[in-house]
Amino acid sequence: MENTEKKTNFITNAIDHDIANKVYKNDRVHTRFPPEPNGYLHIGHAKASLLNYRIAQEYNGKFNLRFDDTNPIKEDMEYVKSIKEDLTWLGIDWEDRLFFASSYFEKMADYAVELIKKGLAFVDDLTADEMREYRGNLNEPGKESPYRSRNIQENLDLFLQMKAGKLPEGSRVLRAKIDMTSPNMNMRDPTIYRILHTKHHATDAEWFIFPMYDYAHPIEDAIEGITHSLCTLEFEDHRPFYDWVLSNLDNFQEEAPRQIEFAKLNLTNTIVGKRYLKQLVDEQIVDGWDDPRLATLSGLRRRGYTPEAIQAFCEAIGTAKTNSTVDIAMLEHFIRDDLKFKAPRLMVVLDPLKITITNYPEEQIEWVDLPLNQEDPEIGEYSTPFSREIFVERSDFLETPPKKFYRLFPGNEVRLRGAYFVTCNEVIKDADGKIIELKCTYDPATRSGSGFAERKVKGTIHWVDANLSKKVEIHLYDHLIVDDDGLTKDNFLDRINPNSLKIIEAYAEPEVMKAKAFDKFQFIRNGFFSVDSKYSTLEAPVFNQIVSLKSSWKPGK
């Protein structure tokens, strides 16, 4: 099953084209992932970082991790740490190429001086409000700032004063001198430096001016020798300025990086986007950035997702320029697909109904052997206790079953997985009519593995010993957003599913108690579960439901 076809997309096509035209020496390809350290990474960042990383791998190129830390007001070292952890977990290796935009601040300031000397940048005294007025709007051209004609020497003096911290915050900016009548708003003399008297988290030197993204990014890319600078669609309009910066700086006349834009990832039934994620965290609607309901990488990890599943998902969704929303069922498919062979399969009863096996000797306990995963004998076996009193899933019994119901009902015989056939004889109810117990009989001849073949049974159900099973806490999840028809950035808080988390107490066979944080299991017929890293202890385990199992059972079909 070898897939010799490499997955192509418009970006690999562009790179192939550049290689064919010898745009970069030695067919080199160099990409980068440039997160701003102002929040945690989410599944959309997984798509972007993996895209850059994979392309570097496929073309025998290099990949850099670069923190785009040009705004000290929003950024923090806490995020640098989490981002590195998440990327490492995802399987991304930047080797020794970890960079910070802030380490290029001195060079960037020098390049700004170069632009000033070339008459391509000027210091503007307009206030932010005035600048907005002068900018014009989508339908009307802007007006040139009265300070635009300042002479080069004055611009230089002023810029150096800004840099030295001698001018108050917000009092002036450095702007590129391009064209106030451009239909592209980004070319109407964009700001390239602002004065900020905020301590930067990563620089030793004291800085009072900070470069804007549009100015800094092309320089960062060029300094690092990036060939293909991949970013999201909203930066398409910024590309002319990206190219303007590089084409006007003497150092970057050869092998300038090329910006290529692709569509962001959107997922149904959830919200992706740092700003919205932050809101959910800040307003404590969720339990932190790593809440298992969030599509953050730390949340997915805590939930029990594996890097392999996320990698496979990101490859499957492809890369294009079409705005799209991927069905979350696709993500769920890939975690099932990854875990089905490698996760041990154990029995846990989520909603217990007691069964007394009336013809089974009192006090007797026998241990039955089961494979940890019958698809892969290598994973091994374990034993589980069986006795006169067991729990089965309440939903596996129906007093009046619909057609084709293969589970328990009065008079019906089913297999207890790994143990015996049992037949339901009697239903015990409490005063309110609620079923509280079933009386069954078992057939000793039907023990699993005995080779019994006289009768067949349609259904096999899971169970645990009533006395030897352990109580465990289980967190069941539903999609964070159930109905995303008409979902917008403004109404998403109203769409949060109030039942996205349900905490229940379940009964687990003893083997389950060996689990450690992040261990993953299939709880037979119930889904995949992972040990919660935040609340679980050895004495009181807590499991997160990663995803349910698929089911084609529909009553009445």
Add this chain to the structure above:
RNA sequence: AGGGGUAUGGCCAAGUUGGUAAGGCACAAGAUUUUGAUUCUUGCAUGCGUAGGUUCGAGUCCUGCUACCCCUGCCA
């Protein structure tokens, strides 16, 4: 005097120089099954936003429409 993008089945998405619509998810049917899971088999676009045109032949070329997304931070 607006500009920049995108339109291929329910959801993603391939479609090199025009040659007769990959694949995945979802869904449906059947087989196997000590998980109604897995696995296996089968089905699922006379049509590529729309109307014309060029051509022996158009998702691919041309023209005109339409819909949706992005842009008026001293955010990234």
